[in-house]
Amino acid sequence: MSTIHLHRDDEASKLGMWLFIFTELLLFAGLFIVYGVYRYLNPVAFHLAAEELSVTVGTVNTIILLVSSATIAMATTAIRLKNKQLTILLLLATLFLAFMFMTNKYFEWKGKFEHGIFPGSEDLLRLGHGDTLFFSLYFFMTGLHALHIIVGFVLISIVCYRVNNNSLTANNPVLLDNSGLYWHLVDLIWIFLFPLFYLIT
Amino acid sequence: MNKHSDNHIVPYRLYIQVLAGLIVMTILSVAITKINLDTLTVFAAILLASIKSALVLTFFMHLKFDNKLLQILVISVFLLVALVLFITFLDYNFR
Numbered sequence: 001m002s003t004i005h006l007h008r009d010d011e012a013s014k015l016g017m018w019l020f021i022f023t024e025l026l027l028f029a030g031l032f033i034v035y036g037v038y039r040y041l042n043p044v045a046f047h048l049a050a051e052e053l054s055v056t057v058g059t060v061n062t063i064i065l066l067v068s069s070a071t072i073a074m075a076t077t078a079i080r081l082k083n084k085q086l087t088i089l090l091l092l093a094t095l096f097l098a099f100m101f102m103t104n105k106y107f108e109w110k111g112k113f114e115h116g117i118f119p120g121s122e123d124l125l126r127l128g129h130g131d132t133l134f135f136s137l138y139f140f141m142t143g144l145h146a147l148h149i150i151v152g153f154v155l156i157s158i159v160c161y162r163v164n165n166n167s168l169t170a171n172n173p174v175l176l177d178n179s180g181l182y183w184h185l186v187d188l189i190w191i192f193l194f195p196l197f198y199l200i201t
Numbered sequence: 202m203n204k205h206s207d208n209h210i211v212p213y214r215l216y217i218q219v220l221a222g223l224i225v226m227t228i229l230s231v232a233i234t235k236i237n238l239d240t241l242t243v244f245a246a247i248l249l250a251s252i253k254s255a256l257v258l259t260f261f262m263h264l265k266f267d268n269k270l271l272q273i274l275v276i277s278v279f280l281l282v283a284l285v286l287f288i289t290f291l292d293y294n295f296r
Contacts, residue, residue, distance in 0.1 A: 022278050029282045033289050040293050055231060062227050070220040073261045080210045184261045191253050195246035199234040
């Protein structure tokens with residue numbers, strides 16, 4: 001293995017990751033426009049529907065994601081300082097926080113379902129057009145975001161496994177860096193989802 | 202130049218400080234929306250979210266320590282998206 005010359009371009013990998021992030025940004029920007037326009041057309045219904053969401057749960061989840069972003073950022077420092085144990089610890093902390101976020105999300109959605117609020121439910125249809133739009137967008141956008149959390153969880157798990165078996169070290173930390181970038185993107189999107197759905201009522 | 206950006210190790214302390222700033226701004230944005238300021242509430246929430254995302258991009262996503270090409274690329278793409286959003290809403294508000 002050591003005789004084979006492995007060509008590697010970390011700058012290009014990073015640039016590729018950023019290009020992917022740009023496409024993700026466009027995907028969510030489109031949804032933000034849809035949200036903004038429908039909110040403008042149904043101000044009263046959106047106002048009342050947004051008050052159904054718990055600000056406390058939203059705030060807790062925001063802080064959980066922010067802390068998880070900090071822990072994976074610190075992991076990129078730890079691996080460069082060749083501190084394998086701390087790197088793994090920080091990655092596990094990130095995974096734990098991601099799990100906490102999803103648990104909160106699960107109970108939040110479960111609560112809505114039990115109140116008869118889910119896409120296509122009869123209660124929602126009775127509430128009217130504006131509420132249906134608000135909750136459809138709420139479920140779609142937070143659902144798509146949650147899907148990104150799951151992908152990030154898998155990605156960070158792979159990084160964690162590879163740090164543990166020494167195939168990802170201070171010499172080739174680019175996979176950790178790119179997973180970090182992806183995780184920060186998930187955080188960035190949530191930074192905008194949180195005020196739009198939970199705060200502006 | 203590239204080697205320099207590759208070798209830059211960000212101290213843990215900086216990440217903790219950025220995190221503290223982000224959490225303070227989150228609590229601030231929740232507190233602001235508790236007071237009713239009409240359209241200003243929306244503006245304040247978006248402004249705080251923008252400052253928070255700038256912090257995430259600059260420090261967590263390492264842009265401050267990356268090479269010029271990437272910095273210019275990311276800033277222009279994010280500005281373009283912000284502009285598209287802004288113009289769409291401007292259009293809807295004044296039609």
